[in-house]
Amino acid sequence: MSFAVVLLVLLGVGFLLVRNRLNDGAVPRARSLLVPGAPKTVMAIWAHPDDEITSAGTLAAMAREGAQVILVYLTRGEAARDTGYNREDLARVRGLEAQAAGATLGAHAVEVFEWPDGGLSATDGAAVKNMLRKRIDYWKPRVLISFDERIGYYGHPDHVAVGRWARDLAQEENAIRRLYQATLPKPLIRLALKLVAAFRDNYPSDPQAGLPAPTVAVPIARFAGAKRRLLDVHASQAKVIADVQPGYNKLPAWLYYRLFDREYFALAVSK
DSSP states (O other): OOHHHHHHHHHHHHHHHHHHHHHHSSOOOOOOOOTSSSSSSSEEESSSGGGGGGHHHHHHHHTTTOOEEEEEESOOOOOSSSSSSSSSHHHHHHHHHHOOOHHTTTTTTEEEEOSSSTTGGSSSSSHHHHHHHHHHHHHOOSSSOOOSSSSHHOOHHHHHHHHHHHHHHHHHOOOOOEEEEEEOOOOHHHHHHHHOOHHHHHOOSGGGSOOOOOOOOOOOOGGHHHHHHHHHHOGEEEEEEEEHHTTTTTTTTHHHHHHHHHHEEEEEOOO
């Protein structure tokens, strides 16, 4: 066996070891989150344009499977800092980025609302839920995807509010069969606490107050290109994305998303 072959074998083994350490192999895998036998309509409810990054590969997979994917953003993301835009211009730019994100993922529709960015936790929850209920009545999704109501992925109050409303709606609306919450396994949480400022600054020290344990993992390597293009779509948020996806622009997408080759979810409501 030549040195080159030995080196390739060692590199391959090392790659697999690293990938296995980053993931939780005990979490069952599924190719999508669609409900077998039910209409293929999925609504993902987020606080800000770019929140869908947490679930982009999964959303792209379901769109490819023939699902109607509806992206709903409650704010225009106008309160983001250090972007080079004033609030009015940023709201316009991020609205365009949301539409481009939908096109990148193959979404059927993108809806951007104008609730206050950074102020969702103080917003009239009944009013927001009434608006969302109308969108659910219109689109009739069987699956909702959103944040959790405990930590909102990493501690953003807007995310927490959205997660709480999504759970309420999933429990109240008969049409909704499942609610999945974007989450991470323990190895990735530990890595995020080392590398991602948003986690270091906001994530609770008590593990019981953190993200819900994942119940399903969706392999996303085959959608590596789409996920990378999605990151580039959100150009106004380049600094934030570089933080929450550390090193994504240092490696080719096909390699990066074979290391980080799964998106994790907690099944929060099932009927």
